[in-house]
Amino acid sequence: METNKIAVNKLNLFYGDFQALHDINIEIKEKEVTALIGPSGCGKSTFIRTLNRMNDLIDIVKIDGTIQYDAMDIYKQWDLIELRKKVGMVFQKPNPFPMSIYDNIAYGPRTHGIKSRQKLNNIVENSLDQASLLDEVKDRLHKPALGLSGGQQQRLCIARVLAVEPDVVLMDEPTSALDPISTSRIEDLIDELKKSYTIVIVTHNMQQAGRISDKTAFFLHGKIEEFGGTDQIFFNPVSSKTEAYISGKFG
C-alpha cells in the first residue's frame, strides 16, 4: 500500500567546484511526512530544492545521480512545468505576490489555463479552506495579500500551492520566520494535509520534526547520516552523531 513517491539514487550536487550533496539515497513514501533535519549548511535545503528542480535557477549547479518521481526521472522524463505542478513548494519566508489574496490563490490555476470564474472561485475557496485560512480572510479576499500577518501569509502560500492540486508538497523551513502560535497552526495544518498529500519538510526545530513527521532524515556535511522512522531517530539513533545532534550537543 505504501508506494515510493520519490526515489533518490546516488545524488551528487555541485555548486561549481564545491560539492554540496554526496551520494544521497532516500525514498519518500506516499502520504507521509518526511522531515529533513541537520545543522546549518548541511545541504538539506539544497536537497529539497532539487526535488522540484528549483536549483535549475542557479546556473552553476551541476547534478548527477537520479531522482525519480512516480517512477520517472524528473530531469529526463518529467516536463518541468508538469513536475512543478505536481511537486509544489512552500518557502522559508512567506512570499505572497503583491496582489490580492484571491489573485494569489488563483495565480497557479490561471497560469495553467483555468479561466472560468466559477471554477476559480471554487478552487480559491477550497484551497483556503484546506489551509484553514478561509474563515480569517473570506471577507477580504480582494484586499492585498501583503496586508496579512506573517503566519497568515505562510498559510496563504500553502493554500496557493494546494490550488494547483499537487501531489507532493515541499516545505523549506516554513515556520522559521513565524511566531510560536502561527507555527503551531501550521503544524496542525501539516497534520491535516498529510491525509491527502505527501509532505517533505525541512526544519531546524527538532521538536517540530518530532511532532509532525513520520520519517526523519538527518543530514550532516551533505550526506544523509541517518534516515528512519522519527521515533527511531529521536529515541534510538544508530549514529552517535545523530544522537549528539538530537541531544543538542552541536548544531
Add this chain to the structure above:
Amino acid sequence: MTGIDVLKNRRSNTVQSSPQSRKINRQEIIAKGIICFFTAFTIAILVWIVGYLMVKGFRYNNDVSYDVTTQIEREIPLDNTDEDVVFIINSKVRSEDIPVAGLRKLYNKARKENWGFYNQQNLKVVPFAYEGAGSFSDDVMNFILTGSDLETYRKNVSQTSSWEDMIHRVGQTPGALGFIPASKAEGLPKSVKVLSVRRISLIVSPSVLRIQDGRMMREISQADADKLFSGKVVNWKEIGGIDLPVTLVFWDSKDASSIINRDEPVLAKIQIVHSEEDFYSSIVNTNGAVALGHYSSIESEGLSFIPVLRHETGWNLTWHFIFESPARSGQWGGVSYIILNTFFLILFTIIFSTPVGIMAAIYLVEYTNQGRLMRILRMGTETLAGIPSIVFGLFGFIFFVQICGLGIGFISSTLTITLMVLPTIIRSSEEALKSVPQSFREGSLALGASKLQTIIKVVLPAASPGILTGIILAIGRTVGETAVLIYTLGSNYDLVTGPSSSARVLSLHLYMLFSEALSFDRTFATGAILVILVLITNLSTTWIVKGVNKNASV
C-alpha cells in the same frame, strides 16, 4: 524637602561634563549650524528662481514707448460738429484704448490690420462706418482720414444703415470697430464696449532733442511728464535731458489754469499764446519749449515730440494665452497648438521607447548572465545617457533627416528623442526589475508557471512603480528637450498634422521667442508653463506610483 532641595540634589547627581565632551558638543552645534545655513541658503535660492520665473511668467511689467501720452479720451470732440464721437469695438477685443495713429491705421488697412499689433490678440479688424448722418459722419471721416486715402477707406469699411445697426453689427462681429455719436453711447449692450483714444503728444522745440555731452532726451516717463507739467522742472537736465531751461507753452489761459491756480509755486517759465500759429511758432522758436498738443498736429505741422513711456502691467499667462493658437511666429495668440504638439511628442516618444526599453531591461536582467557582454552593454547605456543632447540632435539630423530621408519633422524628432531617452528607461527598468525579490520569481516558478508567465504576471507588476518612475523621468527629459529639436523638428508653429510635419514644442517655442526677440513676456509665460508642466509630471509620479503600489503596500 523643598523644591529647591530637589533641584539641588538633581544637579549634584548629573555627571560633570568633561572638556572633551564639551568640545564635541560645541563641534556638534557648529556643524549643525553650518548644515542648517547651507540648507536654508539652497532652499532660498530655489524658491527665488522658481518664484522669479513664476512672477515674470504670470505678470508682465513693461515701460512701452508711445508717441502719445497716457491721457485717454473716451469722447472726442469734432471740429465742425457740436456732438462728440465715441469709438466702439466688439467686447471680445482685449483693448481698452489705442493711440490715434493706430486707430487711423485700423480704418485704412495700410497693412493687413489685426488687433494683434495692439494687444497680441490674433483677430482681424473689421471696420464699420455710417455715412448717413450728414456733417457728423463727414467730420468723423475727416478725423479718421487725416492725410489718408478716401478710396481705400471706402473700400475697406462696411457701411451700416443706422447707429443702431452699427451697434448691433459691431456686437455681432468679432474684431469689429465702429463709431457712434456720444449721445448714443449710453446703455451699450454687453457685446460692445468703448475704445478710448490717446491723442495728446508731448510737443517740444527741436532744441530739446539736441545731443549735448552725449546726453539726449530720447523718451520720457509718464511720471516725469507729469512733473514737467506741474511746473516743478526748471531745467531739462533734471529729467535726463540737456542743460536747457524749460518753458511751458499753453494755448490759452484756460489750459494754463490747471497749473497756475494751484497752491504750489510754479518754478518753470510759462508762456501763454492765443492763436494756433503763435502756439506752433512759439514752440518751435523758444529754446526748451514744451507743450501738450494733438498728435495730428505733429504730422501736419512737422513738429518735434518726445515719446512717452507708458507703464503697462497685467496678466501674462492668461487662459487666452493657453487656449489660443499661435500667430505671427508666436507674437500673437497663445500656445495651444504648441502645448498639444508637446503632448504629441511625449506620447509618441513614450509609445516608441517604452516597449523597447522595458524589453531590453527584461532581457538584460532575466535572460542574460552577468558576464562581460553585460558590462559592455551597461557601460554603453550609461555613456549614451550622458551624451549631450545636441549630439543626439546632430545624429538625428544626419541619420533620420538626411540618410533615412524622413525630413525635418515630427517623426525624425520623435525617433531621435526615443534614442535619447532609451538609456534612461532601460536603466531604471533594470533597477526596478532587479529590486523584485527573488522569492516572487521562485514562488511563481514553483507553482509551475513558465519563465515568461512569471515575468509578465509577477515580476513586471511588482517592478511597475520603478519602471513608471523611469518613464516619467523620460517624459521630463522630453518636455525639457530643445537641442535635439532645433535640428530635427523645425520651427513651424502650427499643429502637427502628420509624421513629416514640422512643428514646435514648448521648449523650442521658448527658444525661438527669445532668440528671435519676438516677445520677452511670452518667453517667460512659456517658461512658466514649462515649469508648471514639469511640476505636474513630478507630482504625478508620486500619485501614479502610489496608485500602482496599492496592492503591493500593506
